[in-house]
Amino acid sequence: MRRVTLCAAIVCAAVLMTSREASAQASITGAVRDGSGAVLPGVSVEASSPALIEKTRTVVTDAAGQYRIVDLRPGTYAVAFTLPGFKTVRRANVVLEGAFAAQINAALEVGAIEETVTVTGATPTVDVTNNTTQFVVNRDILDSIPTPMRNTPARALLLPGTTVTPFVLGQYSMSVHGSNTADMVIAIDGLRVNNLCGSGQYSGFYMNDASVEEVTFTTGAESAEMQNGGLRINSTPKDGGNRFSGTFFAYGMNGGLQADNRSDVVKAAGVPQPSIAYTYQINPSFGGPIKRDKLWFYFTYKYEDNKTYVASSAFADGSKAYRQAMGNYSAVTRLTWQASQKDKVRFYLDRQYNGEFYNGFNTLPTTSPEASTDAFGLGWVPQLKWTQTTSSKLLLEAGISYYTQDYEQNCTDSVQPRDLPRLEQTTGRLTVACGNTIPPYTSFTKSYSSAASASYITGSHAIKTGVTMSWGTNSRTFSSNGQINTLVFNNGLFGAPASATNPVPCVALPCPIAVAVTNGAVTAQQKVKSDLGFFVQDTWTMNQLTLNIGGRYDHFNAMVPAQSAAASTWIQARSFAEIKDVPNWNDWSVRAAAAYDLFGNGKTAIKVNASKYIASAAAGYAAIFNGMTFSTQTRAWFDLDSNKSLFDSAGNIQFGEVFGGTSNFGGITSRPDPELLRGHNWEYNASVQHQLMDRVSMTAGIYRRQFYNLDVTDNTNLAVSDWSPFSITTPTDPRLPASGAAITMHTLNPAKLGVPTDNLRTFSDINTSVYNGFEVSANARFTKLLLFGGITADRRATTTCDERDNPNSARFCDATPPFRTTFKMSAAYQLPYEFQLSGSFLAQPGPSVAANYTVTAPLAGRPIIGSTAGGTTIGVNLIQPNTVFLDTRQVLDLRLGRTFRFGSRTRVQGFADFFNILNAGSVTRINETYGANPATNAWMMPTAIMDARYVRFGMQMSF
Secondary structure, eight states: OHHHHHHHHHHHTTOOOOOSSOOOOEEEEEEEEETTSOBOTTOEEEEEOTTOTTOEEEEEOOTTSEEEEEEEOSEEEEEEEEOTTBOEEEEEEEEEOTTOEEEOOEEEOBSOTTOEEEEOOOOOOOOSSOOOEEEEEEHHHHHHSOOSSOSHHHHHTTSTTEEEEEOSTTOEEEEETTOOGGGOEEEETTEEOOOSSTTSOOOSOOOOGGGEEEEEEEEEOOOTTOSOOSOEEEEEEOOOOSSOEEEEEEEEEEGGGBOOOOOHHHHHTTOOOOEEEEEEEEEEEEEEEEETTTEEEEEEEEEEEEEEEEEEEEOTTSOEEEEEEOOEEEEEEEEEEEOSSSEEEEEEEEEEEEEEETGGGTTOTTBOGGGSEEEEEEEEEEEEEEEEEOSSSEEEEEEEEEEEEEEEEEEOTTOOTTOOOEEETTTTEEESSSOTTSOOEEEEEEEEEEEEEEEEEOSSEEEEEEEEEEEEEEEEEEOOGGGEEEEEEOGGGBTOOOBTTBSSOBOSSSOEEEEEEEOOSEEEEEEEEEEEEEEEEEEEEETTEEEEEEEEEEEEEEEBOOEEEOOOSSSOOEEEOOBOOSSEEEEEEEEEEEEEETTSSSSEEEEEEEEEEEOOOOTHHHHHTOTTSOOEEEEEEOOTTOSSSSBOTTSOBOGGGEEOOOTTTTSOOEEEOTTOOOOEEEEEEEEEEEEEETTEEEEEEEEEEEEESOEEEEETTOOGGGEEEEEEEOOOOTTSTTTTOEEEEEEEOGGGTTOOOOEEEEEOSSOEEEEEEEEEEEEEEOSSEEEEEEEEEEEEEEEOOOOSSOGGGGTTTTOOOOOEEEEEEEEEEEOGGGEEEEEEEEEEOOOBOOOEEEEOHHHHTSOOOOSTTOOOOEEEESSOTTSSBOOOEEEEEEEEEEEEEETTTEEEEEEEEEETTTOOOOEEEEOOEEOSSTTTOOTTOEEEEOOOOEEEEEEEEEO
C-alpha cells in the first residue's frame, strides 16, 4: 500500500511516470538563421502530422537559434517556421521512426509572414545529435521481409551484431555486440514486459504483429533512462485515427509444401526428416475514432497453430516425434484519449495464451516423447500512460505497467505415478518421464513498474530527469513422482566386475549408477521490494558538436519471506525465517557520449561513447539464498533387487538402495558475501556514419565491452586441495583433436564425503569477460527499394580460472575464441505491375562443439568420488571449447507478392514465401554426449538441422 500511495503522490505531483525502461520517441531538431547566416531566436516552429491526435506541436527557437521538438510518434510530418517580418518556410514529408532526431534547418527570408516558401528534400538518414544506436523496423519492413515467425526475435536476427538463440515456448536468448542475454529487455510503448524470473530477461508475452506500428531495436549507447546495456526491443502500438481502418493478415502451409534437405551422411545416420506438418496464423485488426480528435481505439486479435516434427526423437511405434502449439492467441486493445489540448492518455491491454505440447524438445532434444513436457502460460499486461505538453519547453508524462502470468510445465499425459525419469549417461537420452533439465513445475509472476520524470527543452539543451521504481513477487512450485528428478544409468557398466563403487554388477541393460533426488514438494517465493533509480540526461548541442551526458543512481533490494514446509521424501520438515537484503545494492553509472556533425551539413557524423551499465537483476538473485528453491542432489544408487527402479513392486521407495548425500541438503546452503557488488560493464564504441546519397547511409564502427564484479560460488567447506589427481586416456577417435591423449582429472578425498554445503556467493578478481567487434552496415530506403544489412566480425573472450572448489572445472578455463564473421542482408523491391520481390540472406557461423564424457570407476581403473554427496562419476569435456565448430548456416528466404487495389483505400496482397530456397541442410545442433561404448556412442548425431525449403502462402489486406 505504501508503494501505491507513493506512486499516486508522484502522479499528483504531475511528474512523468513510465516503466523502469522508459522509451524515447522521435524528435525534430535544428537551427534557424536569416539570409546573412545570423541565428534567429524567437522563431515559432510547428510540427504537424496525422499521427498526432492533437494534430500539431509547437516550440520556439532559443537564443542560439536552435529548437527541438521531442516525443513525436512515428509518422510523416510537416514543419513550418514563422517569425513576423519573415516569409514562412515550410518543409514537408519528414518521416520519423523510433528515437531518430531529424535535423531540419531553415533559412528565413525577409518578407510578409503570409508568404510561404516550400522547401523540398529527402528525410535525413544520419542522426548527427543522438549517440543511441537504433534500428527501426517500420510497417514497410514488417509487411515486406518474410520471416518464419512473425515475432520480435525473428526480426532481431535480421540486424547486424545480434545473436538470437531459441529457448523454450517462444522465448529466446538475445544479445547484441557482446551484451549479456540477461540484460535483454522487451517493451511495449516503452513499458517493460519482462517477468521476474532469473535476472529479468524472460517474457511470456509475444508480439502481436498487426497491433504494432513499428519495432525499435536499441543496440548500443543507451541513455541514462535505461538501467542496463543489452538489446532492447520496443514495440510501438497503433493508435487508431480519425478514420476507420484495419488490416487482415493470414498465412498457412502444410508438409506437402516442404522438401527434404538431409545430406547423405545425415540420412545414413538414421536421422528422421524434421519438417513442418502444418502452420497457420490469422491476425485481423481494426481501429478508428470513437470521437474525432478526441478518442481513438485500435483492436487486434491473433490466433496461430502449428505442428513441427523434430529430428532428434521418435515415438515407440516409429512415428515421428513433434512439437505442437496449443492454439495460441493474443487480444490487444488500445485506447488513445486527447483529454485536453495539452493532455493525452493511452491505455493498452494484452491478453495472451501461449502453449506447446512436447515443448521439452526445445531444452533437451535427446528426450523421448513420453519424457518431454507440455508447457503453457496465460496472463495479462495492462498499461496506462499520460503525457502533458505543459509548454513549448516542458514535457510531463506518466505511466504504469502491471505484469501477471501463470505458467505450467507438466509431464505428458502418458506418465503414471510410478514412472520415473531415466537418463542414459552414455547417450544423454531421457526416457519414461519428464525430469533432469525439464522437471514439472508451476510458477507465477506479478510485478509492477512505475517512474517519474520531466523533460525541459530549450533548443540547445534537452534535459530529462526522473525516478524509476518497480517491485513484485515471483513464485515457483516443484513436485515430481517420488520427489525423484532422475534415475541415472550408464551402459558402460555392463559386464563390469563387482567393486566398492559397483557392488551390484550390471548383467542386463540398462545399468543403474545414480539417482538425482529433490527437495520437493516445495514452493519458493521471492519478492523484489524496490528497484529504484534516479537519472538525469542532457543533450547539449553546440554548433556541430552534441554532447549526450547522463548519470544514474540505482538501488535494488530483494528479500525472501518466511516460509515453511512439511517433511518430504528426502528431507525433514523445514521452517526458514525471513531473509532481508538479498541483495541491497546501491550503484552509480554514467553515460558519456558525443556526436560531431563533421561538415556541418547533417550528412556525416563521428560518434564516440563510453558508458557504464549495471547488470540486470530480478527475483533470481534472492532465489539463490532461499532454502525453498528447487534443488537436486545426485547420490549413488545400487539396484539391489535389479528391478531398474527405486520403487518396489508395491510402489514404495527403496531408500536402502540410495547412498550418500550431504548433511544439510534441503536447507539453506548458500549465503551472499556482504562485500559482493553488483555486476556491471563498460561499453565503448566509436563509429562514422555517412549519407552516401539521399536515403542511403553507411556506418562503420568498433565496439568493446568489458565486464566487472564477475561473481563466483565458493563452497567454503571444500577446496581444490581436497581432491587427488588421477589420469585417464581420451578415447581413440579421429574426430577428437586429442584422440588417445592422457587427461589429468581429480577425485574427491573420502574425508570430504557428506560435509555440509556452504556456498558463498562472492566475486572474482581473476575471471574476465571482454567483447571486441568491428562492423560495417548500410541502410537504403527508396520509393521502390528497401535494403539494409551488414558484416560483423567479433568475439567475446571469457576466462573462468578462479576455481575454488573443484579442480576438474578448471579444465579449459581460458579458451579464447577466434574472431568470427557474420553477414546479414535484407531487401524489398517493387517490380512493375504491382509485383514485389523481397527477402533476406544470413550467413552465421555455427556454434562450438563439446564432447561431454562421463568417467566411471571402470574407465578410471580405480574408485572415484565426484561430489560431496557421493557421486560416483565425473564429467569432462574432451574438446577444448571454441576449436571445433558446426558448419556456417547460410539461409536465403524470398517472398514474391502481387498487390491488388480496390478503390482508393483497399489494398490486398497475395504472396508466396520461399524459406531456405537453396535447401541448405546445415546441422544446427548435435548430441554433445560422448559415450564410452563405440557401438552406442551418439556423439555428433544431429538433433536439429535447418528447416528444409518450404513454401508458405498468405495474404494481407489493408482498408
